[in-house]
Amino acid sequence: MTSTALLDTRAALAPDVAELVALVRGRRTAVLTGAGLSTDSGIPDYRGPGSAPRNPMTYQQFTGDPAFRRHYWARNHVGWRHMAATRPNDGHRALAALERAGAVSGVVTQNVDTLHRRAGSQNLVDLHGSYDRVRCLACGYTVSRESLDVRLTALNPGFREAQGVVDDIEIAPDADAVVESTASFVVADCERCGGMLKPDIVYFGETVPREKVARSYEIVDDADVLLVAGSSLTVHSGLRYARHAVRSGKPLAIINRGATRADDIATVRLDAGTSETLTALLPHLLPTPPRPAG
Incomplete structure (x- = not known):
């Protein structure tokens, strides 16, 4: 409008x-x-009238379970570009x-x-926080989400393309896309220290x-x-x-x-x-x- x-x-x-x-x-x-x-x-929002039920990942799940972490990064790999394209x-x-x-x-x-x-x-x-930054939980090193995308794309060739058109995929307010099959996704670690990378976003429980x-x-x-x-x-x-x-x-x-x-x-x-x-x-x-x- x-x-x-x-x-x-x-x-x-x-x-x-x-x-x-x-x-x-x-x-x-x-x-x-x-x-x-x-x-x-x-x-989309989380709780407005007509919003779909959502169950965002918690900080404890992300840091404590490699399967949860892999699932998150796979979905984010598909969804973050939709967020970047918004105006x-x-x-x-x-x-x-x-x-x-x-x-x-x-x-x-x-x-x-x-x-x-x-x-x-x-x-x-x-x-x-902000979806366009990624931070290492071990050393604090911060990189742009765009630069991390280059690494994730190289580690997971064809993964994003296999999910179909982004416009047809449900995207959550934190750039998390609804992608079901994530078991094969390879997660990137910090280039400086090998530590755990996390979007510079405050998760539930954080x-x-x-x-x-x-x-x-x-x-x-x-x-x-x-x-x-x-x-x-x-x-x-x-x-x-x-x-x-x-x-x-x-x-x-x-x-x-x-x-x-x-x-x-x-x-x-x-x-x-x-x-x-x-x-x-x-x-x-x-x-x-x-x-x-x-």
């Missing part, structure tokens, strides 16, 4: 948007985003525009898809790095209001910022399709899509250009 088409939907959203505008206008707004923001880019949507672009205008002071995202970065957000924390937690709190503390966009706040790593903002006396606004764990403490709650709602905010929060003289 184009930006113009999104703006045309304001009539149906006007009462809710007006309430949200009244809350955030003139205030520094921190934004916490989740998978619901990226669905319009073709990336920011109107919601990502709206937040970047609002940051440039000074209305948004920073973004904390639970997404690993890099779309905020590609849309132009600057003061950004990728709380759960702890978010302390520096990212601290930086996210700083973004919330530096703002006057917190806006949650596209997250059910089911995971504690995101919910704690909503609760922290309210405990600090800051208003909390939520835009999400479906219920969230912070609905009972929200000042403003919109059951709506993020792309159309954030785009509808733009004309109300961006500075009005001066009229030409004469």
Whole structure:
């Protein structure tokens, strides 16, 4: 959907948007985003209405069982290129525009898809990491996912092609593709030390790095209001910022399709899509250009 088409939907959203505008206008707004923001880019979410049941791999499974690890890398080998081919949507672009205008002071995202970065957000924390980086758990050496793909392709010739067209394969929010037969896949180890490689993503059961937690709190503390966009706040790593903002006396606004764990403490709650709602905010929060003289 184009930006113009999104703006045309304001009539149906006007009462809710007006309430949200009244809350955030003139205030520094921190934004916490989740998978619901990226669905319009073709990336499915985990818990939104109509989402397929998912059972993401845990950190303990990945590190403790070679079969689980092989299964993950085989599926990721097929799915990561789909993630790389996605593009920011109107919601990502709206937040970047609002940051440039000074209305948004920073973004904390639970997404690993890099779309905020590609849309132009600057003061950004990728709380759960990024799919396009790979890290050695032994020595900490980090490489790009693209460079690892060269090695995995050489170790597994024809594997990706044998899975069929990527567009016909179900892709999860962490770039994991639904591939059933993975027993023959060969996993690559760290080129420097031979250690275990893992996507630079926080898995279920893994702890978010302390520096990212601290930086996210700083973004919330530096703002006057917190806006949650596209997250059910089911995971504690995101919910704690909503609760922290309210405990600090800051208003909390939520835009999400479906219920969230912070609905009972929200000042403003919109059951709506993020792309159309954030785009509808733009004309109300961006500075009005001066009229030409004469």
